[in-house]
Amino acid sequence: MNGVQLLLVIVGAIAVTGLAQRRGLQPALVITVVGFAASFIPGFTRLELDSEIILGVVLPPLLYSAALNFSFYSFVRNLRPIIGLGVGLVVATAFVVGLFASWAVPALTLPTALILGAIVSPPDAVTAVAIGRKLGLPKRVMSILTGESLVNDAAALTMFSITLAAVAGTHTLFESPVLLFGYSALVGVAVGLVLAAVATGIRRLLKDAGLETVLGLVVPFAAYLLAEQLEASGVLAVVAAGFAVGSSSGRAGYETRLQERQVWSSIDVLLEAFVFAYMGLQLRFVIQDLADAGESVWAVFGAGLLVLLVVLLVRPVWVFLSFGRHYLGDRLMRRRVAADDRVRERIERENARRVARGRRPRGFPVYLGWRESVVVSWTGMRGVVTLAAAAGVPVLLASGEPFPGRAEIQAIAFIVAVGTLLVQGLTLPALIRGLKLSDPAQxxxxxxxxxxxxxxxxxxxxxxxxxxxxxxxxxxxxxxxxxxxxxxxxxxxxxxxxxxxxxxxxxxxxxxxxxxxxxxxxxxxxxxxxxxxxxxxxxxxxxxxxxxxxxxxxxxxxxxxx
Structure with missing residues (x-):
C-alpha cells in the first residue's frame, strides 16, 4: 500500500463514518460495504499491509483505550463470565470450527483447520459495545462484553501461534501449550504492570498535560513490543498497562485527563474506521487469490458460509449452557439457605453493614437472565484480530514448501468476519429493542x-x-x-x-x-x-x-x- 492509497482510505473511512452517524446507521457495516464496492473501481490496486502492522500498530491503542476507560472493579466483579467467554468460548470455538472445517474443506487437514478455528474464534466487541451503549444495554452486559474483548484476543492469538508453529515447523519457547499459555499470560501481565508503574512515575514528574498525553500514547506500543520480544502476550501486556494507568489517572492533573479523553476517543474512531474499510477492500482480492490458485471459488464460498453458520451457532449454545448451569445452581443454593436460618441471618447481618457503609448488598451471584443471555449470544462480530491473524499465515513452511490451504484459510476467515458483521451487526439493534432490556435494580x-x-x-x-x-x-x-x-x-x-x-x-x-x-x-x-x-x-x-x-x-x- 503506497502513501497516497493509505491516505485516501483513511479520509474516505472517516467521511463514511460521519455520514453513517448522521443517518443513524452503524458505521462499521456501512464502511465495510462501501469498501467492498470501492475495490471494484477500475484501476484500484490491492492494499498490502503486513499482519505485524495490524497487530503492532492498530490493536495496541484500541485495547489500551478500552482498558484505560474500563473499570477494573467491574472486570473483577464479572470475572467468571468474562473468562468463560474470553477464554473458554474461544478455545471451544477454535476446536469446533477446526473439526468441522477439516471435514467440510478438502484442502484443510485437522492442524490447518485448527489454525482457521483460532483465527475466527475471537469476537470484536467494538461494534456490539457501540450499539449497546446507544440503545441502553444494562451496565453489567456492557461490562461483560468489554471485559471479554480484553481477554479473548490474547487467548486466540496464543492458540494461533501454537497451531501455526506446529504446522509450519517453527520454534516456540515451550513445546507444551499449557506452559506456553501460562508463560505468555504471566509475563505479559507483568510487563504491562511494570511499564505502567514507570510511566505513572514519569508523569508525576512531568506535570505538563501535553507531555503526559504523549507519554500515554507511547505506553501501549512499548508494552506490546516488549512483551512480544520476550515471547509473551503483547495483548495482555497492553490490557494490564491500561488498567494500571487508568486506575491511577484520578491522581493526575485535570488537564491531562480531559485531554486524554479527547485524544483516545479520536484515535479509536480513526483506527476502527480504517480496520473496517480495510476489511471491505480486501475481500475482493482474497476471492481473487482463490481463483489464481485454481480453487473453485463457489466451493470455498459455500464452505465459508457453512463455517460462518457454525460460528454463529457455537456462541449461543455456549452462553445458554452456561445460563442453565448457573440457573440450576442458583436455585439449589437458595433452597439450602432457605432451610438454614443461621446462614440466612448471617447474610442479612452482613448486608445491613454493607448498606450502612453505602455499599451494594451481597447476596447470591447475579447471573445474566435469559434476555441478557440472548443479546450476549448474538454479539459475536469478528474484526481486527481475525483480519490480522489471517494475514499472518505465512506463504511458505519452514521447509520451503507452500503453506497448505493458505488461500482457503484466508478466504473463509474473511467470509466469517464480513458475514458476522453483516448478519449480527444488522440484526442486533432490532434484537435489543425487541427484548426491551432494563435493570431497575441497577x-x-x-x-x-x-x-x-x-x-x-x-x-x-x-x-x-x-x-x-x-x-x-x-x-x-x-x-x-x-x-x-x-x-x-x-x-x-x-x-x-x-x-x-x-x-x-x-x-x-x-x-x-x-x-x-x-x-x-x-x-x-x-x-x-x-x-x-x-x-x-x-x-x-x-x-x-x-x-x-x-x-x-x-x-x-x-x-x-x-
Whole structure:
C-alpha cells in the first residue's frame, strides 16, 4: 500500500463514518460495504499491509483505550463470565470450527483447520459495545462484553501461534501449550504492570498535560513490543498497562485527563474506521487469490458460509449452557439457605453493614437472565484480530514448501468476519429493542451511589470551608470570608457562574483559591471512598469527570491567579 492509497482510505473511512452517524446507521457495516464496492473501481490496486502492522500498530491503542476507560472493579466483579467467554468460548470455538472445517474443506487437514478455528474464534466487541451503549444495554452486559474483548484476543492469538508453529515447523519457547499459555499470560501481565508503574512515575514528574498525553500514547506500543520480544502476550501486556494507568489517572492533573479523553476517543474512531474499510477492500482480492490458485471459488464460498453458520451457532449454545448451569445452581443454593436460618441471618447481618457503609448488598451471584443471555449470544462480530491473524499465515513452511490451504484459510476467515458483521451487526439493534432490556435494580443502585458521591463531596467541601473560615488568607476581612464561602458553596455545582476575574478584587482571588481547594478535597474524598470499596468505580469516574470540567472552567476564568 503506497502513501497516497493509505491516505485516501483513511479520509474516505472517516467521511463514511460521519455520514453513517448522521443517518443513524452503524458505521462499521456501512464502511465495510462501501469498501467492498470501492475495490471494484477500475484501476484500484490491492492494499498490502503486513499482519505485524495490524497487530503492532492498530490493536495496541484500541485495547489500551478500552482498558484505560474500563473499570477494573467491574472486570473483577464479572470475572467468571468474562473468562468463560474470553477464554473458554474461544478455545471451544477454535476446536469446533477446526473439526468441522477439516471435514467440510478438502484442502484443510485437522492442524490447518485448527489454525482457521483460532483465527475466527475471537469476537470484536467494538461494534456490539457501540450499539449497546446507544440503545441502553444494562451496565453489567456492557461490562461483560468489554471485559471479554480484553481477554479473548490474547487467548486466540496464543492458540494461533501454537497451531501455526506446529504446522509450519517453527520454534516456540515451550513445546507444551499449557506452559506456553501460562508463560505468555504471566509475563505479559507483568510487563504491562511494570511499564505502567514507570510511566505513572514519569508523569508525576512531568506535570505538563501535553507531555503526559504523549507519554500515554507511547505506553501501549512499548508494552506490546516488549512483551512480544520476550515471547509473551503483547495483548495482555497492553490490557494490564491500561488498567494500571487508568486506575491511577484520578491522581493526575485535570488537564491531562480531559485531554486524554479527547485524544483516545479520536484515535479509536480513526483506527476502527480504517480496520473496517480495510476489511471491505480486501475481500475482493482474497476471492481473487482463490481463483489464481485454481480453487473453485463457489466451493470455498459455500464452505465459508457453512463455517460462518457454525460460528454463529457455537456462541449461543455456549452462553445458554452456561445460563442453565448457573440457573440450576442458583436455585439449589437458595433452597439450602432457605432451610438454614443461621446462614440466612448471617447474610442479612452482613448486608445491613454493607448498606450502612453505602455499599451494594451481597447476596447470591447475579447471573445474566435469559434476555441478557440472548443479546450476549448474538454479539459475536469478528474484526481486527481475525483480519490480522489471517494475514499472518505465512506463504511458505519452514521447509520451503507452500503453506497448505493458505488461500482457503484466508478466504473463509474473511467470509466469517464480513458475514458476522453483516448478519449480527444488522440484526442486533432490532434484537435489543425487541427484548426491551432494563435493570431497575441497577438503575436504583446507580442513583443511590450517585447520591452517595454527592454526599461525600459535600462533606469534603464542608471541611475545607471550616478550615478557610478558621484561618482565612491574610488581609481578608471576616465579612469577605463569609461572602466567599457562601459564593463557593452555591456555585460549586455550576462553574459557569463564577465571578468575573477582571474585577481584580480580593474577593476574586480568595474565591479562586478556595474553589480549587474545594475541588481538590472533593476529588480526594471520592477517590478514597472508591478505593475503600464503598463507591462504585463507574459512578466515581463520572463524578470525577464533572469535577474536572468544573476545575477547567474556573481556571479558564481566573487564569494565572491560580
Amino acid at each position: 438503575e436504583e443502585y446507580d442513583r443511590a451511589q450517585t447520591q452517595h458521591a454527592r454526599e461525600v463531596a459535600h462533606a469534603a467541601a464542608g471541611r475545607v470551608f471550616a478550615e478557610f473560615t478558621a484561618s482565612p488568607p491574610p488581609g481578608v476581612s471576616p465579612e469577605l470570608v463569609q461572602r466567599v464561602t457562601n459564593l463557593v458553596s452555591k456555585q460549586s455545582a455550576d462553574a459557569e457562574r463564577d465571578p468575573d476575574p477582571r474585577e481584580g478584587s480580593a474577593q476574586g482571588s480568595a474565591f479562586g483559591d478556595l474553589y480549587r481547594r474545594v475541588l481538590q478535597a472533593q476529588r480526594a474524598a471520592v477517590l478514597q471512598e472508591r478505593d475503600s470499596g464503598s463507591l462504585d468505580d463507574d459512578i466515581a469516574r463520572d463524578y470525577l469527570e464533572q469535577l474536572d470540567y468544573q476545575e477547567a472552567a474556573i481556571v479558564s476564568r481566573l487564569g494565572n491567579r491560580l
